[in-house]
Amino acid sequence: MSPGALPGFRDFYPTELAERSFIFGGWREVAREYGFVEYDGPPLEPLDLYTKKSGAEIVDQLYNFTDKGKREVALRPEMTPTLARMVAARANAMRKPVRWFSIPQLFRYERAQRGRLREHFQLNMDIVGEADVSADAELIASAIDAMRVFGLTNEDVVARVSDRRLLNALLRGIGVPEQQLGAAYAALDKLDRDPRDVLEQRLETAGVGSEPRARLFELARAAANESDFARLVRDAGASAEYDELRRYLAHTEALGVRDWVRLDLSIVRGLAYYTGIVFELFDAKGELRAICGGGRYDTLLESLGGVSLPALGFGMGDVVLGELLRARGKMPPAAPALDVWVAYGESGSVESAMRVAAKLRARGRSVEYALGHQKLARQLKAAHAAGARQTVVVATPELSDGEAMVRRMADGGEQKVQLDAWIASE
RNA sequence: GUGACCGUAGCUCAAUUGGUUAGAGCACCGGACUGUGGCUCCGGGGGUUGUGGGUUCAAUUCCCAUCGGUCACCCCA
Numbered sequence: 001m002s003p004g005a006l007p008g009f010r011d012f013y014p015t016e017l018a019e020r021s022f023i024f025g026g027w028r029e030v031a032r033e034y035g036f037v038e039y040d041g042p043p044l045e046p047l048d049l050y051t052k053k054s055g056a057e058i059v060d061q062l063y064n065f066t067d068k069g070k071r072e073v074a075l076r077p078e079m080t081p082t083l084a085r086m087v088a089a090r091a092n093a094m095r096k097p098v099r100w101f102s103i104p105q106l107f108r109y110e111r112a113q114r115g116r117l118r119e120h121f122q123l124n125m126d127i128v129g130e131a132d133v134s135a136d137a138e139l140i141a142s143a144i145d146a147m148r149v150f151g152l153t154n155e156d157v158v159a160r161v162s163d164r165r166l167l168n169a170l171l172r173g174i175g176v177p178e179q180q181l182g183a184a185y186a187a188l189d190k191l192d193r194d195p196r197d198v199l200e201q202r203l204e205t206a207g208v209g210s211e212p213r214a215r216l217f218e219l220a221r222a223a224a225n226e227s228d229f230a231r232l233v234r235d236a237g238a239s240a241e242y243d244e245l246r247r248y249l250a251h252t253e254a255l256g257v258r259d260w261v262r263l264d265l266s267i268v269r270g271l272a273y274y275t276g277i278v279f280e281l282f283d284a285k286g287e288l289r290a291i292c293g294g295g296r297y298d299t300l301l302e303s304l305g306g307v308s309l310p311a312l313g314f315g316m317g318d319v320v321l322g323e324l325l326r327a328r329g330k331m332p333p334a335a336p337a338l339d340v341w342v343a344y345g346e347s348g349s350v351e352s353a354m355r356v357a358a359k360l361r362a363r364g365r366s367v368e369y370a371l372g373h374q375k376l377a378r379q380l381k382a383a384h385a386a387g388a389r390q391t392v393v394v395a396t397p398e399l400s401d402g403e404a405m406v407r408r409m410a411d412g413g414e415q416k417v418q419l420d421a422w423i424a425s426e
Numbered sequence: 427g428u429g430a431c432c433g434u435a436g437c438u439c440a441a442u443u444g445g446u447u448a449g450a451g452c453a454c455c456g457g458a459c460u461g462u463g464g465c466u467c468c469g470g471g472g473g474u475u476g477u478g479g480g481u482u483c484a485a486u487u488c489c490c491a492u493c494g495g496u497c498a499c500c501c502c503a
Contacts, residue, residue, distance in 0.1 A: 007494070060427085061501075078503070106503070111427080114496070122503065269502090293503070315503055346461070380463040393462070405462080414462090 008110075008118025018334050020121070023318050023325070024103055026149040027123045034142045036101040036125055041082035043105060047072040049081045053273070053303055063107045063118075075107035079124040080297075080313065081304055087128050088305025096129030096309075115289040115320045125294075126313030128301065133244055136277045136296060136312060137251030143281060143292050143314050144257040150321075151330045154284075157291065159257075160264035161279045163248075164295075166233075166241040167265060173236025174215040180208050184216060189268040191220055223263045248277060269293055273300045276312070283324050291324065292316035340426070341383035341391045342369040345376050348395020356394060356404075359423050384409070394419065 005011050012020060031038070047064050064074035076082060079102055087098060102124045112118055125142055127135045140159060147157045167188075168181065176184050183206030187199045196217065203213050215232075222228040233242045245263075252258045261279075269278045278295030282288075294314020302308040325331045340360055342353040353369035360367045368386055370379045376396070383391045393405040404419040 108501095108503075110501075112495085113498090116503080120503075290503080317503060319503095343462085376461050377459095377463075378461090380461095382463095384463055391463085396462085398462095407462080409463095412463090 006118070008112035010117065010119065015334065019322060019325075019331055020318060022332060023150075023321060024121070027101075027103060027146060027316075030142060030146045030149050031101040031123075031125060033145065034099065034125075034138070036099040036142070039083075039086065039100050039102050040104065041076075041079070041086060041102075043076055043107075044073050045076050045082065047074045049085070049304075050074060050077065053081075053300075061108050061110055063109050076104065077106055077108050079104045079106065079122065079315070080126075080300065083124070083126055083128075083313075084301050084304035084311075087309070087311075088301060088307040091305075091307040091309060094129075097135060098126075098128040100128070101125045115323060117319055121318040123316040123318075124313060126311060128311040129309050131298065131310040133248040133277065134251055137248050137255055139294065139312055139314060140252065140261065140279050141255040141257045143279070143294070143316065144260045146292075146316060147260075147281065150325055152324070152328065154260045156284055156324070156328055157260065157281055158284050159261045159279055159281050160267045161261055161277060162263070162265050162267040163241065163245050163277045164274050165276055166238055166245055169238035169241045170219060170233065170236045170265075171212075171216070173238050174219070175212040176208060176216070180206055182206075183208060185268045187216065188220060188266045191266040220265050223265045229263070245277070269295060273297045273303075275299055279314070281316070283320075287327075288323055289320050291320050337366060338368055338386050338388040339365040339390070340367045341379075341386060341388035342367060343376060343379040343383060343391055343393045344369075345393065345396025345399075347397055349373075352395040356392065356419070356423070360426060363423070363426055365426055392419075392422070 010016070028038070047059070047062070050058050050062060058077075059074075062074045062077055064072065067073050082104075083100065083102070087094070087100075103121055104124065105119060105121050107119050109118060110116070123146065125139065127139055140161070144157075144159060147153075167185075171181055171184050172178075183203055187203050190199060200213060203216070204210075208216075219229075219232055219236075222232055230242070233239060249258065249261065249263075252261050267278055267280050269280070274295045275298045276296030279293070280290045281292035282290055292314055294312070296310070296312040298310040298312075301311050322331075340357075342356045342360075344350070344352040350369070350371070350373060357367040357369050368388070370382055374382070376393070380391065380393075388409060390406060390408045393399075393407075396405070399405065399416070402419055404417055404422060405414060406417050406422060407414040
């Protein structure tokens, strides 16, 4: 094997780039429908933009180096800090709420695995300046429509939703003290992965009593059943927080995405900065990694940018989504790129084709012809191989001056035309 | 960062459990079908068997290392 791209990095051959463009096109379409405008920032940022809030450990996971001006820099691993800086700098001048989206290429220095490379593109959609749960509903609806736009349904993808505020109230209500919240979150996060007794053991080690432990598992199980869950919520004294979540769910109904959404307390999301409703999108078969994740982070802009504004957003990577679209047959075949192939017979030359091509191109058509000198039969073969929509043949002995033969590739229909008139109609 | 499995042509795979010059299909390039098309036929290019060592008369095959891929941890996006 000749050396390829760096580990975890991809070469995009035309086939792959066509798929990438298809995904980006769907994303931009949905962002537009929801009134989001596109922005971008630098792919290289000061290292402390990321260490300031995530701590020095984060450096292990970054592509970072010292530049020639002795600055500590890093390739961006996520877009939110850049967004926070940009919004904070002009916060007063912008109409709220701000709806911004971006499709940055992000970098993480980690061992590559399926669905998880060292580089990927990620749709980021964020709303800044709105604290009401209607914004949360709007956000998850846009993420779900970013599935629909590719022909995926709620048979293919499920949105799992939790709420940090509700969860905190519940955990306090069942007797988990503040300093044990982290352990409780970790256990919830691992609910599907690790067996119950392992989780119990960990919680016990963290100091969580047996009564709160039992109620924790009861809560997680009950989330799927609304009446059971409502009772547990009342018992834990978290009714106010639950009412907010129910308002959110009602909004998703109004937005037409309720049947994609499932309440699931095991959705914790690693990022510590989430403060409210959080969600993830998974393929329904559970074969792939998360497609998308996001939520509300009302305090992040203040800590990163010094401006206190409520905010929420999600990131959706191109790698897992691409795998899902291929697996479900939703990736379209490459469309024919060529409008016209120009071929010439033996009473002409390559310049006969060039003159026609130049006129067609001036009219905006995509046109190719055989370079060098080739026999007509070969030119026609090439026209077929190139996938041209139609072929125009000029300069054969059968044609008089100014005439051409046009053939549509789709149905093989052929007709003799006046060349200049035909070009003018193309 | 830790552990497990796997590396043969651009792709999918062969090579009689160590034995001649590592093959086939697809793809690509060219020729024929004496100049209007997806067919057919013929030919061609392309591999240091991921790389480097070791064992052996002999290594794609066995051993070690390394690089890469995959998977599980870790962590998250």
